[in-house]
Amino acid sequence: xxxxxxxxxxxxxxxxxxxxxxxxxxxxxxxxxxxxxxxxxxxxxxxxxxxxxxxxxxxxxxxxxxxxxxxxxxxxxxxxxxxxxxxxxxxxxxxxxxxxxxxxxxxxxxxxxxxxxxxxxxxxxxxxxxxxxxxxxxxxxxxxxxxxxxxxxxxxxxxxxxxxxxxxxxxxxxxxxxxxxxxxxxxxxxxxxxxxxxxxxxxxxxxxxxxxxxxxxxxxxxxxxxxxxxxxxxxxxxxxxxxxxxxx
Amino acid sequence: xxxxxxxxxxxxxxxxxxxxxxxxxxxxxxxxxxxxxxxxxxxxxxxxxxxxxxxxxxxxxxxxxxxxxxxxxxxxxxxxxxxxxxxxxxxxxxxxxxxxxxxxxxxxxxxxxxxxxxxxxxxxxxxxxxxxxxxxxxxxxxxxxxxxxxxxxxxxxxxxxxxxxxxxxxxxxxxxxxxxxxxxxxxxxxxxxxxxxxxxxxxxxxxxxxxxxxxxxxxxxxxxxxxxxxxxxxxxxxxxxxxxxxxx
DNA sequence: CGGGGAGTTGAATGCAGTCAACAAATGTGG
DNA sequence: CCACATTTGTTGACTGCATTCAACTCCCCG
Numbered sequence: 001x002x003x004x005x006x007x008x009x010x011x012x013x014x015x016x017x018x019x020x021x022x023x024x025x026x027x028x029x030x031x032x033x034x035x036x037x038x039x040x041x042x043x044x045x046x047x048x049x050x051x052x053x054x055x056x057x058x059x060x061x062x063x064x065x066x067x068x069x070x071x072x073x074x075x076x077x078x079x080x081x082x083x084x085x086x087x088x089x090x091x092x093x094x095x096x097x098x099x100x101x102x103x104x105x106x107x108x109x110x111x112x113x114x115x116x117x118x119x120x121x122x123x124x125x126x127x128x129x130x131x132x133x134x135x136x137x138x139x140x141x142x143x144x145x146x147x148x149x150x151x152x153x154x155x156x157x158x159x160x161x162x163x164x165x166x167x168x169x170x171x172x173x174x175x176x177x178x179x180x181x182x183x184x185x186x187x188x189x190x191x192x193x194x195x196x197x198x199x200x201x202x203x204x205x206x207x208x209x210x211x212x213x214x215x216x217x218x219x220x221x222x223x224x225x226x227x228x229x230x231x232x233x234x235x236x237x238x239x240x241x242x243x244x245x246x247x248x
Numbered sequence: 249x250x251x252x253x254x255x256x257x258x259x260x261x262x263x264x265x266x267x268x269x270x271x272x273x274x275x276x277x278x279x280x281x282x283x284x285x286x287x288x289x290x291x292x293x294x295x296x297x298x299x300x301x302x303x304x305x306x307x308x309x310x311x312x313x314x315x316x317x318x319x320x321x322x323x324x325x326x327x328x329x330x331x332x333x334x335x336x337x338x339x340x341x342x343x344x345x346x347x348x349x350x351x352x353x354x355x356x357x358x359x360x361x362x363x364x365x366x367x368x369x370x371x372x373x374x375x376x377x378x379x380x381x382x383x384x385x386x387x388x389x390x391x392x393x394x395x396x397x398x399x400x401x402x403x404x405x406x407x408x409x410x411x412x413x414x415x416x417x418x419x420x421x422x423x424x425x426x427x428x429x430x431x432x433x434x435x436x437x438x439x440x441x442x443x444x445x446x447x448x449x450x451x452x453x454x455x456x457x458x459x460x461x462x463x464x465x466x467x468x469x470x471x472x473x474x475x476x477x478x479x480x481x482x483x484x485x486x487x488x489x490x491x492x493x494x495x496x
Numbered sequence: 497c498g499g500g501g502a503g504t505t506g507a508a509t510g511c512a513g514t515c516a517a518c519a520a521a522t523g524t525g526g
Numbered sequence: 527c528c529a530c531a532t533t534t535g536t537t538g539a540c541t542g543c544a545t546t547c548a549a550c551t552c553c554c555c556g
């Protein structure tokens with residue numbers, strides 16, 4: 001990890017602001033909210049941001065790159081809780097509680113960091129920040145429930161289709177162009193660890209989806225020619241999914 | 249649903265206060281926070297509190313009884329997201345967003361209700377409320393991740409043991425006596441719907457747990473003679489689970 | 497050019513689902 | 527209070543999705 005504390009970019013010009021922590025804050029509040037921020041930090045692929053049991057005193061906004069949040073299980077495997085994309089708030093918590101999961105950079109990443117102890121006082125001066133935080137945790141909770149539902153009830157094909165489509169939709173919402181492909185830096189084993197499957201079975205199912213022409217993935221790229229078709233496999237309404245993934 | 253608006257009990261004397269919405273608030277703040285509350289309400293077993301897609305303008309604290317939160321699935325089945333116990337905050341959200349799940353009273357229940365539009369202004373006057381809300385959503389999120397992990401990775405026996413032990417531990421933390429049995433008003437089908445199993449398989453596994461002497465359940469009561477033994481089956485540390493279930 | 501991670505394939509096993517029937521408990525109306 | 531209906535719980539046989547284990551290929555990186 002190397003810090004690049006100086007020359008902090010201006011939040012007003014930040015490309016991902018509207019989907020980040022301050023997305024709900026009006027521009028007039030930004031200057032005060034920005035006081036929260038202390039620095040930017042970079043991590044390289046594979047580095048831990050924090051570990052289960054840690055009590056970090058900073059929160060982060062992911063500026064670019066992918067991060068996985070996961071729990072280590074007793075048998076040595078891991079459960080990926082979610083894939084974190086640019087704009088996500090990470091590691092925000094009430095002071096002194098310890099993390100229930102770990103976080104690793106999947107790619108090289110840049111983070112904006114915010115000392116946790118400043119949040120309390122900033123909320124006193126700026127109650128809108130409280131609303132922004134509550135709104136973010138609401139969306140995170142909804143996504144978690146949606147994931148829980150998919151993992152609980154459906155076959156491997158549905159789970160994999162849902163995960164791929166969700167990530168695709170969110171990545172598309174972050175981009176300004178109108179491509180129908182995204183960077184997709186995760187392995188089949190990552191997918192397996194997120195969905196409670198084996199990488200072998202994930203492989204077989206992905207081949208099936210490829211043969212049906214529903215996805216093209218290789219070279220760390222994912223292309224979905226027909227989102228509606230994949231939504232049907234995923235047992236979700238595409239529109240509902242988009243609302244869930246665009247939010248915040 | 250019948251309202252019993254008058255003669256609201258005093259929050260200071262509320263038996264479940266320390267585990268409810270205001271558990272984190274100091275007594276000196278209670279009077280102001282209590283202004284949030286508008287009324288108490290009662291529902292009978294089987295009644296809906298709200299439905300997926302609704303935009304209720306009230307939040308609730310469950311005063312007594314059990315509630316299930318669930319999503320309806322396209323095939324007519326349902327995914328139970330969580331069992332809500334006394335002290336839980338229900339239906340708290342930013343105004344104007346719609347619910348992603350429904351809620352039904354599993355037993356006859358009593359709720360304290362709070363108009364959502366009052367939260368915003370109360371937070372301005374009482375920033376401590378913001379911390380309480382953030383703290384609650386943090387715990388809810390952690391429990392959801394724990395559930396996700398259990399459902400994703402483990403066999404039916406582990407899932408069922410985990411669910412039963414979690415509910416047992418939380419119910420015990422709400423009681424003042426030192427019994428080792430709890431009211432357990434849920435059916436095997438409820439368990440199945442919460443864990444993504446069939447009620448038939450739940451039945452077989454429960455019989456197995458009974459034969460091993462790990463649980464006694466009948467007549468809407470659950471008894472766990474040896475919590476450590478069941479924790480071992482559940483693949484969790486009993487202490488960790490207790491911290492997660494006691495919180496808030 | 498060699499090593500390691502990621503992806504691919506096949507065969508055998510096993511956990512949980514499905515279908516069908518029945519038993520026990522609970523609730524309802526006459 | 528009994529007769530009946532409904533819900534909840536129980537049992538058995540068969541099926542199928544996903545795992546396990548093992549071997550092998552491909553590709554990237556040093």
